[in-house]
Amino acid sequence: MLKTEEWLLIRDLYSQGFNISEISRKTGFDRKTVRKYLRLKNLPEPQKRPGRKSKLDPFKPYILEKLKEGPYTAARLHREIKEMGFDGGKTIVKDFVQNVRPEQGITAVLRYETKPGVQAQVDWGELGTVEADGKLKKLYCFNMILGYSRMRYVEFTLSIDTPTLIQCHLNAFGYFGGFTQEILYDNMKQVVIKRALKVSDSEWNSQFEDFFKCFGFIPRLCRPYRPQTKGKIENTVGYVKRDFFLGRRFTSLEDLNAQVNRWLERVNSTVHGTT
Template identity: 50%
Template sequence: MLKDLAREQELTIGKVNISEISRMTGFDRKTVRHYLSSDVPPESRRRRNRPSKLDKYKPYIRNRLEQYPSLTRTRIYEEIKEQGYDGGLTILGDYISKVRPEIPKLPEIRYETPPGEMGQCDWFEYNYACTDGTKKKVYGFIMVLGYSRMRYVRFFHSQSLQALIEGHLGAFEYFNGVPKVLLYDNLRSVVLKRKVPSTSSEFHPEFINFRDHFGFTSRLCRIYRAKTKGKVERGVLYVKQNFLYGREFSSIDDLNLQVMGWLNTANAKVHGTTYEIPFERLPKENFRPYSSYPQFVFRKKYQRKVMRDCYISMYNNQYSVPWKYAGRIVDVIVQDNTISVFADDTEICTHILLEGKNQRSKKKEHFEGLLKKVLNEPCKSPKRKQDDTEEKEQYLVEKRSTADYDALFKGDAS
């Protein structure tokens, strides 16, 4: 090693040795040593212009990109392949990146709303790891206020209308008020049929009752228009990166407990756009206090048929009903987290609303006396198709003397 260092010190230009030249030029030290030791200066080699399989199609490609600058290389590849191109996709992509016209980007207009004017709502999915190693899918409801940038998040097992309403109620209580306008995407629990203009759309009747109760206006995002609800979309990304990523949760209750603590911390930090703290801007929203609104009671009525096993099905779960009502049509009223079953306008049972899917809520008293009823039920004998005498006549066998058989065999022997 010392001999090599000494040799490098001998081959120097001024005060710069071979290693330094190698670092400056990016060439290997052996290459630098070779040319320093040579008496003939290096000559640049010209590459031969070999014909490319793409040459024949370059005018077509340039013409297509001039007309439609956003065409993908896969689309162009399919088009020239039909014309006979048998080359690869890589060289096509390299050529397209060189000749594709630059697409001008339109300037963005940041839309800021005055205090108390607007909030934006959305759903997002999340899979959290359970203690048994499995993963559980939950849905996060998020609302972001346009002026103060206050955020609210709560997780549910589904994106049902009831979950949507409970998410709103939690947000209103957390913000201590209701915005004048709330902006939505095409949520099935909000809009049944979208029309143009969006104000003519057909909204869910239960959602209309909820909206009118609090007096806010519901608006829908513009179709095929990006960044219409950018505040809530950035809020979703912020929740995923700064709260969900790298955390563990034992249940959805634990998830909601932790997210509330995180919200109190996040809303107390300076926002990256307003450069102010959301909690400090919240009083400027000047909301009507949430406690001044009459209490909203979520109540929805269904009709269900009691199955033979004495259960009704609701929201992919099953609930027991007194066995005497098996086979009957009953009314089911869902209110808050309670299911009430009525027959002939009389309440016959109640259940706590189950979360998740494929679960059963069973009450033993609903089946009392059922076993005795079944055991005492008289057995019905099967209906006879034909009279016994007729059946015997069908299967009568002719009787013969043994002498007849002896005569028969003697005949065969002859």
């Protein structure tokens, strides 16, 4: 198919009195081609070539449907469609999810990175309700993440009292094979009753104070209204919700914790980008 400027050149030469044979010699186009384009009043639009088929195409409806249900991570969606027969990589799934998921503005902040063994961060997440002993109870998610390696420990509980918090710490220490010099918390009442301007002057929860003094780690409190000071753990809470818990089926609290332990084996085997 001729370009617009070539078509216009043929028409211009014809309007100057050149015949088809002369136009053919001047332009190098075949006489049939010259004659054909002289008959046209408008140059036809070029036909678009059909796009190349992607191996992701059969799985796109499933991904779109899942994204309607909730903010699943691309990594989780990739695992699910692999079980359905997809044999492609993560990148093509990630790119597709980024294109179809609504964009959310993210405020840039400067993170404080810690050295190995220095700091861990802890928080609770609330994940709705579950039926236990014939009653609806709130389901909580204890999260601890090591500041340097981003290794995580996650445990689901039906309580957020101080003895449960302490037991979750002990389970996390066992999972990690030790504990860091300090652990960062928000101002949860299970840790601190009254925060002072100088953290060491704060009134600690007596049970938790006995616990951290016995083990010898230093509790740190994040600054009020400065959520970025514990961004690692808040990212972990959101990641657990999106990559593990969303749409999860389980028969009991024990079953849920067994499933999250298998999930932890996978996510903790991935080296973090800042490590």
